[in-house]
Amino acid sequence: MGSRPVVEGWFSEGEEPALTGSRCTQCGTFAFPKQLAFCSNPHCDCDEIEEASLSRRGTIWSYTNSMYKPPHPYVAGDDFKPYALAAVELEHEKMVIVGQVAAGVAYESLAVGDEVELVIERLFSDDDGDVVTWKWRPVAEGASS
Numbered sequence: 001m002g003s004r005p006v007v008e009g010w011f012s013e014g015e016e017p018a019l020t021g022s023r024c025t026q027c028g029t030f031a032f033p034k035q036l037a038f039c040s041n042p043h044c045d046c047d048e049i050e051e052a053s054l055s056r057r058g059t060i061w062s063y064t065n066s067m068y069k070p071p072h073p074y075v076a077g078d079d080f081k082p083y084a085l086a087a088v089e090l091e092h093e094k095m096v097i098v099g100q101v102a103a104g105v106a107y108e109s110l111a112v113g114d115e116v117e118l119v120i121e122r123l124f125s126d127d128d129g130d131v132v133t134w135k136w137r138p139v140a141e142g143a144s145s
Helices: none
Strands: 002-005 018-024 049-053 057-066 083-090 096-100 115-126 129-138
Touching: 096 129
Parallel strands: 002 129
Antiparallel strands: 018 049, 057 083, 057 115, 083 096, 115 129
């Protein structure tokens, strides 16, 4: 049994995981999830879009806590524990992506403006193995990119 992504094609795994988005070749607008049919900028009529790995780091723009087990179709597993969610402005793209905060990071320890990095963690397990997703983890002071 191995692991598989919760949504295929939304992120890469490995030593330096990243969200997989897209970028317009004309105006440079980024999108997540990737949009390969047309530019998501309403002022651009370009249809030449390329897949792009997005920044692995960003800063917390806003955050909240999730104290209840989400309803179907979200699979929280039987061992649900409250967790934090962070809206993170990506370092290069300057777009905001919402995701869970890494396991073990207390909601009370977060602050707007904190630097975070993307990590891959187990979301739940089923008969076929672990299902993984991206999460945001605070960057330790003095850590390098």
